[in-house]
Amino acid sequence: MTLHLLPAFKKGNKMANSKILVIMGSKSDQLIMSKGTEILEKFKIPYQMEICSAHRNPEKTKNLAESAEKKGIKVIIAGAGMAAHLPGVIASYTNLPVIGVPLNASSLSGMDSLFSMVQMPSGVPVATMSIGEAGAKNAAILAIQILALSDEKLKKRLEKFKQDLAEK
Ligand code: RP5
DSSP: OOOOHHHHSSOOOTTTTTEEEEEEGGGHHHHHHHHHHHHHHTTOOOOOEEEEEETTTTHHHHHHHHGGGTOOOOEEEEEESSOOOOHHHHHHHHSSSSEEEOOOOOOOTHHHHHHHHHHHOOOSSEOOOOSSSHHHHHHHHHHHHHHHHOOOOHHHHHHHHHHHHHOO
16 A cells, blocks of 8 residues: 655645644554644644654654754654654653654554553653544644643633533
């Protein structure tokens, strides 16, 4: 099966002043992870997207994590399936908050990935979301909530978002 990149991934996807870095382990993760980036776009949050595997591209993973803070990134979202060490490896190279999204990419239905992320040993946390689409969306919302701690306008937009959810 040939996996094509979604249009948003082809544009170079480095928005000026990106606040959030979204990394996923494979092209095969992009459909689910795009459910979260759609929310970032709705909130007009500039973000950078990268496809980078912790085991296939270890040097690139290290460089992305180490350079993120200097580039102005405030939160990193990392999605991966199977033995999903990506968020943990990223968290080992940065003090930025790292949000992990476990993805269903194997016969274990994402439980493998969930346990890989949520069972981080003490000292190097990964804020782990639920498996799949809900997790991708919640990762985006949590990242926005973190940004809203120092952004009053964003806080207001979040309040409106939550009110709309309640009305639905
Ligand atoms: C992980 O392995 C990726 O995050 C993906 O979810 C899974 C399978 O990757 P591919 O074999 O589809 O590239 O590294």
